[in-house]
Amino acid sequence: MEDGKTSDQGHSSGVVRPMVLIVITLSLMAVLLMSTWVSPAGVRLFLSAVSDEGLGRAGSSATVPDTRDRLLGGLLSPDFDDDSCLSRYRASLYRRPSLHVLSPHLVSRLRRYESLHRRCGPGTSAYSRAVARLRDSMDEHAPAPGPASSNSTSEADPAAECSYIVWTPQAGLGNRIISTAAAFLYALLTDRVLLVQHPGHDLDDIFCEPFPGSSTWVLPEKDFPIRSMERFNTRTPESLGNALRRGEGSRDPPAPWMYLHLQNNYQPNDRRFFCDDGQDAVRGVRWLVLRSDNYFVPGLFLVPRYERELDRLFPRRDAVFHHLGRYLFHPSNTVWAMVARYHTSYLAPAEERVGLQVRDFKFTPISADERYSQIIWCAYGQGILPSVDNNATSAAAGAPDHHQEPTTATKRKAVLVVSLRGDYYEKLSSMYYEHGAAGGGAVSVFQPTHLGAQHSEERHHNQKAFAEMVLLSFSDVVITSAASTFGYVSQGLAGLRPWVLMTPVDGKGPEPPCRLAPTIEPCFHNAPHYDCKTRARADSGNLVRHVRHCEDYPNGVQLVD
Numbered sequence: 001m002e003d004g005k006t007s008d009q010g011h012s013s014g015v016v017r018p019m020v021l022i023v024i025t026l027s028l029m030a031v032l033l034m035s036t037w038v039s040p041a042g043v044r045l046f047l048s049a050v051s052d053e054g055l056g057r058a059g060s061s062a063t064v065p066d067t068r069d070r071l072l073g074g075l076l077s078p079d080f081d082d083d084s085c086l087s088r089y090r091a092s093l094y095r096r097p098s099l100h101v102l103s104p105h106l107v108s109r110l111r112r113y114e115s116l117h118r119r120c121g122p123g124t125s126a127y128s129r130a131v132a133r134l135r136d137s138m139d140e141h142a143p144a145p146g147p148a149s150s151n152s153t154s155e156a157d158p159a160a161e162c163s164y165i166v167w168t169p170q171a172g173l174g175n176r177i178i179s180t181a182a183a184f185l186y187a188l189l190t191d192r193v194l195l196v197q198h199p200g201h202d203l204d205d206i207f208c209e210p211f212p213g214s215s216t217w218v219l220p221e222k223d224f225p226i227r228s229m230e231r232f233n234t235r236t237p238e239s240l241g242n243a244l245r246r247g248e249g250s251r252d253p254p255a256p257w258m259y260l261h262l263q264n265n266y267q268p269n270d271r272r273f274f275c276d277d278g279q280d281a282v283r284g285v286r287w288l289v290l291r292s293d294n295y296f297v298p299g300l301f302l303v304p305r306y307e308r309e310l311d312r313l314f315p316r317r318d319a320v321f322h323h324l325g326r327y328l329f330h331p332s333n334t335v336w337a338m339v340a341r342y343h344t345s346y347l348a349p350a351e352e353r354v355g356l357q358v359r360d361f362k363f364t365p366i367s368a369d370e371r372y373s374q375i376i377w378c379a380y381g382q383g384i385l386p387s388v389d390n391n392a393t394s395a396a397a398g399a400p401d402h403h404q405e406p407t408t409a410t411k412r413k414a415v416l417v418v419s420l421r422g423d424y425y426e427k428l429s430s431m432y433y434e435h436g437a438a439g440g441g442a443v444s445v446f447q448p449t450h451l452g453a454q455h456s457e458e459r460h461h462n463q464k465a466f467a468e469m470v471l472l473s474f475s476d477v478v479i480t481s482a483a484s485t486f487g488y489v490s491q492g493l494a495g496l497r498p499w500v501l502m503t504p505v506d507g508k509g510p511e512p513p514c515r516l517a518p519t520i521e522p523c524f525h526n527a528p529h530y531d532c533k534t535r536a537r538a539d540s541g542n543l544v545r546h547v548r549h550c551e552d553y554p555n556g557v558q559l560v561d
């Protein structure tokens, strides 16, 4: 309703005024009443009077996504066909309700991004023009321009021209997911279109399309003129780092494309991506190609020019991946079928679901026995799992009494073990099978797969990995492994601070064996540690208030509130 159109417009009779006042008063009362309960969309509205400091910063109103609301408070677009992606509007029904504030500004920026993607994504004329212009600029011997050539764009409205960031895959699925989320946030901040490269088809049929409309987020590789992106590295001449090293910061005209190397082995000049001069250098570049295995979101919080916008998008800094992850990563129907089947068969009957993700890294070796001791030490110590009753051998022991209200001790718990190895599941399930839980609770233990080794180049392998990340995100309590991006994805989708099994020291679980993470945010493992002013090494965990060293990986940094 436009204010201007509903004003008196000259009808100043004494009858109309009181009527208008009554209508306005009644409307205000109705709005106030609704805001204390539930809006028609099922979204709980919180007024700024609510004392939580995060909510207070969110402005006049902010929403906590409600699982009963299929659009999660406006996080998801309503413009999708339900059947094309069964998980999109259903996954949240399997999870604990989110307690994390969603800012109206993020919601509006997502809708704006969706329009941009509709206008500029693959299949649109704007996309064809942008690719043709790129090809022409790369090919000195380009044939005479055709209808979709760069010359044809010279008369186009420059504001209507599109800019892109092309994400390319690196490392395991967890790394891929968190770096895609970071690339998307960068796209939001800079009005770029995010495209993902899926070479080798190992990422096909894992995720649904995240953006509504007939376009796609997958880069059509056949006609894309930048080739061999999988071989790009610190020596690639078109990299931002090399351009800055050559003194070619902000060029006029800008380079047609540039490569961003934000991988674990990046060099000081590559790290200037997180500085103002790095951002100046890429600003007018229409095509950016990114290779990153990292969640570089905390690095964006170090760039002064993005501070205000990030503050509006994420009044609570500790829920960035939680919101972006639930917006972007919806399991494909194939993956969702596995998830829903498994959950219904094994996990749904329990009164409490405990997720246990055990990732063993080669660089911190530990025997299965020692690791198991660490898990048990953590789970008993934090009251996550009941200890066993070593004296209980009778048939009655460990059998829950269904006539009694369950207490914390007697709740039926389902433990979902997720690991490449089968040992931990074997030991845990044997323990509760042979002895039963002390206090009479029932504990059932399940493990969907134990694949032995990582095979990120295989689609079926990745589908199972993603199914397990999603299943873990349905947990009420979650134990993850330090430094594992697999765990980060699960805790982020769940919106839970996990208990983190700390990195083994000298082949043993350290003291304490696990810690409650200070944030649900993933860790940016390879933080820039670079001072933009002095161009010398600096501690990224000490520069701004909300970026701190990670507890599970101290050289990295993460967002805390």
Ligand code: GDP
Binding pocket: 171, 172, 173, 174, 175, 176, 358, 359, 418, 419, 420, 449, 451, 453, 454, 455, 456, 461, 462, 464, 465, 466, 468, 483, 484, 485, 486, 487
């Ligand atoms: P990270 O190495 O723990 O940071 O996690 P990533 O997901 O990036 O890479 C590990 C990869 O190994 C996963 O993507 C899977 O392919 C595989 N993997 C590791 N742990 C598990 C597990 O518990 N279940 C399954 N299905 N795959 C796993």
